Amino acid sequence: MNSVCKVKNFSLSFVQDKKEYAAVRDVNMEIAPGEIVALIGESGCGKSVTALSMIGLQPENARVSGSIRFGDEELLTLNDREWSFYRGDRISMIFQEPMTALNPLIKVGKQIQENVLLHQKVTGEAAVKQVLEVLKQVGLPDVERIYQSYPHQLSGGQRQRIMIAMAFVNNPDLLIADEPTTALDVTIQAQIMDLMKKMNRERQTAVLLISHDLGVIRDLCSRVYIMYAGRVVESGPVEYVLKEPVHPYTRGLAAAIPSAGRRGRELESIPGTVEPLQRRSKKGCPFAGRCFGAQSLCHEETPHSYSYRGRDVYCHLSPAEIEKRSAERKADHE
Numbered sequence: 001m002n003s004v005c006k007v008k009n010f011s012l013s014f015v016q017d018k019k020e021y022a023a024v025r026d027v028n029m030e031i032a033p034g035e036i037v038a039l040i041g042e043s044g045c046g047k048s049v050t051a052l053s054m055i056g057l058q059p060e061n062a063r064v065s066g067s068i069r070f071g072d073e074e075l076l077t078l079n080d081r082e083w084s085f086y087r088g089d090r091i092s093m094i095f096q097e098p099m100t101a102l103n104p105l106i107k108v109g110k111q112i113q114e115n116v117l118l119h120q121k122v123t124g125e126a127a128v129k130q131v132l133e134v135l136k137q138v139g140l141p142d143v144e145r146i147y148q149s150y151p152h153q154l155s156g157g158q159r160q161r162i163m164i165a166m167a168f169v170n171n172p173d174l175l176i177a178d179e180p181t182t183a184l185d186v187t188i189q190a191q192i193m194d195l196m197k198k199m200n201r202e203r204q205t206a207v208l209l210i211s212h213d214l215g216v217i218r219d220l221c222s223r224v225y226i227m228y229a230g231r232v233v234e235s236g237p238v239e240y241v242l243k244e245p246v247h248p249y250t251r252g253l254a255a256a257i258p259s260a261g262r263r264g265r266e267l268e269s270i271p272g273t274v275e276p277l278q279r280r281s282k283k284g285c286p287f288a289g290r291c292f293g294a295q296s297l298c299h300e301e302t303p304h305s306y307s308y309r310g311r312d313v314y315c316h317l318s319p320a321e322i323e324k325r326s327a328e329r330k331a332d333h334e
């Protein structure tokens with residue numbers, strides 16, 4: 001695949017009280033130019049820390065290994081000065097809560113203009129023009145007034161549009177959107193997702209979308225990565241993985257996705273919750289404690305990925321064995 005970003009054997013652990021805890025393990029992921037790819041999984045599975053590592057914003061106590069390539073560049077070894085060239089220019093990020101990324105003391109138009117001036121060789125006047133143009137493109141009304149507004153003078157939906165304007169203004173090759181609409185009401189969520197789709201189409205920006213909304217993912221994304229306890233457990237084209245999930249975790253997730261984002265909540269179809277890092281076993285399959293298919297091998301040995309009908313599955317069992325166990329479990333419950 002011709003990729004804009006390629007994550008290879010990426011692992012991340014946190015150092016706490018001189019101990020190291022693995023949050024992400026051996027993740028492989030690829031995004032093609034102009035493609036929208038989804039990353040899903042319950043809270044605590046390592047989606048955000050993976051995404052943050054792709055823009056060099058992983059927490060201070062994180063240790064990373066493996067590789068994240070962006071074109072010919074290795075991102076994991078960039079220093080702060082080198083990051084200032086990529087971040088906000090070739091790679092941008094939209095967060096769940098725009099207030100964390102906006103400066104409350106500076107007018108929003110000025111903040112976007114500063115981002116333009118930092119990365120493009122244009123005059124202040126030309127930058128203002130670009131900002132007004134991008135504010136129109138993200139569907140904001142009365143853009144001159146919006147330009148002069150402070151973040152607190154805008155609604156949550158408007159602030160998220162500002163974030164999108166800021167993220168797209170320098171025409172990045174890659175946009176990372178980490179649950180960009182979770183804090184908004186349903187109607188606004190749909191508008192923001194339509195906007196992301198429009199910006200992706202018009203500017204051919206590749207997008208990594210972290211979301212719990214299967215409807216949105218089916219509508220927007222070509223491929224999906226399913227993450228559980230730091231591992232990618234299934235990946236492939238959306239129409240295969242979400243329509244006919246193979247991995248036991250994907251099966252449960254697909255059946256219960258509306259509540260999947262709530263931290264600590266049990267999914268209806270999967271008993272238990274994601275273990276905190278400190279309690280995760282180092283050996284065996286990370287899903288063994290909750291899996292209907294688990295057998296003694298699953299608690300002892302780490303599975304390998306295999307390919308099956310256009311997707312990669314990380315499990316000790318074959319698709320036929322998983323199906324058999326799933327059918328047996330259903331029969332037991334009836």
Ligand SMILES: Nc1ncnc2c1ncn2[C@@H]1O[C@H](COP(=O)(O)OP(=O)(O)O)[C@@H](O)[C@H]1O
Binds near residue numbers: 043
């Ligand atoms: N700075 C940190 N120090 C220690 N553990 C952390 C830190 N940041 C996140 N974690 C832990 O790493 C795991 C993955 O977190 P995160 O990537 O935020 O998950 P997700 O986005 O999938 O909900 C979680 O168990 C979380 O508690």
Ligand code: SF4
Binds near residue numbers: 286287291317
């Ligand atoms: S390896 Fe075992 S525990 Fe893990 S998903 Fe497969 S069947 Fe379940």
Ligand SMILES: [Mg+2]
Binds near residue numbers: 048049178
């Ligand atoms: Mg997260």
